[in-house]
Amino acid sequence: RTEVSMSFQQWVFGTMTGFTGVLLVLVLCILFVFATQTARRHIFNMFWMTHKLFIVLYVLTIIHGASVVVQKPMFFAYLTGPAIWFMVDKLISLSRKKTELCIIK
Known part of the structure; x- marks a missing residue:
């Protein structure tokens, strides 16, 4: 069997892993730039x-590992705990929004 090696461009733009990897880097760069103190201070919205x-x-990370290019995906081991805590936090904050508060001056 002959194996043809792929070029860098084929790996990056021709595979789901490569394409989602590029998108992940872009999203992380955007998050990093807008997390700086200057951005938070001047353009908080x-x-x-x-x-x-x-x-x-998270969605891109799941898709990124789904093609099993290097190894079996292990992202779910790192996602499960934080995802459960996130859902618990959201449920608690939703339940508090429905609670009436009596404001006393």
């Missing part, structure tokens, strides 16, 4: 909007 990209980051 952009900081807040871009940090909702964490969902895209």
Whole structure:
């Protein structure tokens, strides 16, 4: 059997792992730039909007490892705990939004 080695461009743009890897780097760069103290201080709304990209980051990471190019995907081992804590936190904050508060001056 003959194996043809792929060029760098074929690996990056011709495979799902390569393409999602490029997208992951872009998303992480965006998150990094808008997480700086200057961005938070001067354009807080952009900081807040871009940090909702964490969902895209998780989805891309799952897709990135799904093609099993190097090894069996292990991302779920690192996702499960934080995802459960995130859901618990969201459920608690949703339940608190429904609670009436009596404000006393």
